[in-house]
């Protein structure tokens with residue numbers, strides 16, 4: 001055992017003995033600062049606790065005793081207030097040099113130059129500060145800071161057990177909060193929501209700090225490390241499906257930290273000093289946090305997020321609290337906070353309880369966003385500091401329309417929000433009033449508006465919203481919500497229910513598009529790890545290689561559509577013969593059903609998605625084979641721009657309304673023109689008013705969009721003159737301005753088109 005560990009252990013033992021004594025609370029506090037001050041050889045040791053929203057000096061060794069219960073600092077005021085507000089440690093050779101330094105004459109602290117203080121944390125908030133001061137100018141060394149951090153943890157435990165202060169004061173501490181904050185991000189799914197923060201991966205509250213048996217704690221941490229390393233290795237080996245939105249780079253960092261001997265050694269040393277496994281992990285983490293903050297490097301800050309994730313994972317394993325918030329009795333006004341989520345993870349949540357989602361990463365066309373859109377849940381992404389700024393249960397106002405998150409909002413913000421909420425309701429009511437009106441341009445051209453769906457309960461939207469059908473039914477959503485591969489009967493029931501609900505309106509079933517960012521834990525791929533899962537073995541490629549999957553789905557679809565029209569569409573067709581192969585699987589199943597005297601659909605319409613650019617070059621071969629073509633702009637644009645649709649750093653770099661994308665789409669329209677097939681756009685682009693305007697101006701007259709966009713897009717269509725729009729698009733594409741979006745927007749506004 002090192003001398004540092006021994007001295008930390010000595011403090012813990014003395015504090016333990018003190019707590020067992022019969023002294024009253026104030027006497028205990030007085031002795032406590034003496035013990036710590038003496039152990040750290042420090043002239044001053046002071047303890048501040050939060051009372052009535054102020055940090056009050058509760059005990060001190062070295063400062064004037066008359067200042068006890070007199071000196072009070074607001075959160076953020078002075079060095080002590082700074083520590084409590086930031087929930088962070090300070091270690092300063094010259095206290096007066098810090099911008100937040102404030103001199104309090106009643107304490108007599110003018111003689112002391114060096115200063116170190118650590119927050120006393122309870123439920124992620126600082127409820128007090130313990131600090132030491134020296135006459136001489138010197139920075140405290142690691143051992144001293146660690147000892148202070150350990151003491152702070154013990155004090156926190158003692159406070160929560162009401163051993164140091166009375167019950168009333170404990171309640172006061174628990175309700176304390178830091179001030180309001182306003183964070184901005186990227187709108188992923190529009191909407192407003194109010195609720196309380198729930199972490200997708202709940203933070204662990206450390207209940208016991210001092211170990212009863214060090215060997216037991218060492219063993220607990222050892223097995224937690226083994227388990228965590230297994231989990232990380234497992235995630236890396238599943239990376240072929242995109243690992244629920246986590247990126248390769250993060251995984252690499254996870255792996256590096258998980259196997260870092262230095263990290264486990266430091267945790268072990270903390271256990272040697274007498275801490276429980278949980279407290280040891282947290283103490284080491286506090287120390288690392290402080291170090292990383294001292295180094296002003298954005299790359300390191302990002303790595304720090306990774307390490308925080310991993311430390312939290314280790315804490316959850318060691319304390320046996322493994323489930324995500326979805327499994328832990330969700331509150332009814334949940335605003336979910338996560339670094340990122342996979343679509344399957346989001347689908348685990350009860351949508352009635354989930355009011356909004358805030359992600360540190362996220363992008364517009366990632367499938368988690370598409371699923372959230374389908375669930376009608378507002379999402380803001382790219383809020384990089386959210387997990388640091390927010391604590392579990394904090395009130396949150398999410399205004400995705402304005403890209404803003406209000407954390408712990410003031411009364412004034414809440415009132416302003418309420419009126420916005422009402423305005424929004426009015427707007428929605430005006431869109432809903434358009435339900436039975438036709439989507440027709442001012443010069444009399446009808447545009448066919450359909451909806452995208454994939455979840456069972458979305459289907460009712462077809463009838464309620466006035467859509468002309470379901471232009472894209474993402475069948476893989478059922479696979480994503482299932483714990484195991486859905487059997488044929490289950491698939492069949494869903495497809496039949498969907499067709500029943502749609503009545504006379506058509507439903508386009510897309511065969512499973514698994515892979516990319518849609519990972520199925522129960523369907524491991526037999527390839528090595530993929531570098532580029534979105535361009536890898538996914539969608540039709542999986543279905544053609546593992547034709548068992550496709551056969552089952554074909555049977556389910558054919559049986560569900562017995563006696564009716566079946567519209568079936570294949571995703572990620574890159575070459576016309578892939579379409580032939582997929583169709584042949586369906587035809588063989590038709591033959592099987594005929595042989596078994598089962599009823600077939602009255603009519604089968606086969607179609608393809610155009611989302612791999614190469615297919616656009618062979619449309620002359622494909623068109624005679626198909627009844628309809630649907631442009632998947634989410635994938636198509638990612639491939640045209642070579643920009644991963646789920647990559648958070650690229651989320652704002654490229655615009656759909658770029659000349660390259662629009663010219664490409666215009667060419668597809670020209671190539672399809674004159675044929676008898678239907679051409680639809682079913683990517684997210686069609687659900688945004690300005691880009692929908694551009695698409696219509698290119699000659700696309702069928703859109704399949706998210707149900708919430710139906711009203712706004714219909715209102716836009718009813719405000720345009722198609723001939724003028726086409727002429728404007730043709731002008732913009734022949735001599736594209738640098739800011740095509742801006743130019744189109746200005747034109748639309750001048751023409752009175754409803755785009756805002």
Ligand code: PEP
Nearest residue numbers: 611632633634635682683
């Ligand atoms: C697309 O790629 O545009 C599309 C509609 O399919 P998905 O978003 O499911 O990949």
Ligand code: MG
Nearest residue numbers: 611632634635
């Ligand atoms: Mg796609």
